[in-house]
Amino acid sequence: MKVLLINGSPRVDGCTYTALREVANELEKENIETEIFHVGNKPIRGCIGCGACYKTGSGKCIFNDDTVNIGLEKAKEADAFVFGSPVHYASASGLITSFLDRFFYAGDGFQYKPGAAVVSCRRSGSTATFEQLNKYFTISNMPVVSSQYWNAVHGNTPEEVKQDLEGMQTMRTLGKNMAWLLKSIKAGKEAGISLPEKEERVGTNFIR
Numbered sequence: 407m408k409v410l411l412i413n414g415s416p417r418v419d420g421c422t423y424t425a426l427r428e429v430a431n432e433l434e435k436e437n438i439e440t441e442i443f444h445v446g447n448k449p450i451r452g453c454i455g456c457g458a459c460y461k462t463g464s465g466k467c468i469f470n471d472d473t474v475n476i477g478l479e480k481a482k483e484a485d486a487f488v489f490g491s492p493v494h495y496a497s498a499s500g501l502i503t504s505f506l507d508r509f510f511y512a513g514d515g516f517q518y519k520p521g522a523a524v525v526s527c528r529r530s531g532s533t534a535t536f537e538q539l540n541k542y543f544t545i546s547n548m549p550v551v552s553s554q555y556w557n558a559v560h561g562n563t564p565e566e567v568k569q570d571l572e573g574m575q576t577m578r579t580l581g582k583n584m585a586w587l588l589k590s591i592k593a594g595k596e597a598g599i600s601l602p603e604k605e606e607r608v609g610t611n612f613i614r
């Protein structure tokens with residue numbers, strides 16, 4: 407079993423990484439493989455709604471000049487996801503927002519795989535950002551993994567984040583909870599529990 411943790415900060419080893427690392431450590435203790443993937447600090451373009459991903463059915467974005475398609479490739483092998491973002495103006499970073507809009511619009515490998523969001527902030531805006539990230543899971547039939555508190559750490563530097571003892575404990579609990587859910591899903595599969603039957607999708611654009 408493998409968990410893909412996506413670091414949506416422009417800083418490769420900053421506060422968001424510190425939080426994700428704490429989650430990954432717990433997963434690894436439970437013999438679950440992890441990979442922390444950095445979206446990078448180069449521009450990531452937003453979705454232009456061209457629909458090329460749907461038309462081709464490739465499961466890829468037509469734009470190949472940033473990290474989105476690399477992430478989509480890695481997602482195929484993952485059994486669960488953790489998305490991490492610093493809080494930028496009480497929202498997720500522009501980088502992770504552009505990344506996830508295209509990742510979810512083009513990709514199809516997430517359905518029924520557990521997901522969790524993790525945020526890092528200096529002071530405020532954590533729950534708004536947490537809520538923003540959780541919305542990707544809840545439109546994708548993904549079980550959301552929670553912890554003992556909303557998944558946030560506080561600090562401007564990794565050293566400050568490590569002093570946020572409650573935040574770090576929240577991350578460890580999240581890792582343990584995700585490991586437990588992954589093992590439960592695996593046991594369920596082995597016992598013959600199949601995925602829920604899906605209805606053909608109805609799409610109404612508030613016309614009538």
Ligand SMILES: Cc1cc2nc3c(=O)[nH]c(=O)nc-3n(C[C@H](O)[C@H](O)[C@H](O)COP(=O)(O)O)c2cc1C
Pocket residue numbers: 415416417419420421422423491492493494495496497526527528529530531560561562563
């Ligand atoms: C452009 C920008 C906007 C920010 N906005 C907020 C904010 O609204 N609230 C907050 O508490 N911290 C804010 N911060 C601070 C970061 O959220 C905080 O330092 C975070 O832990 C950095 O994580 P990182 O090292 O992974 O990038 C902002 C930082 C930047 C660069």
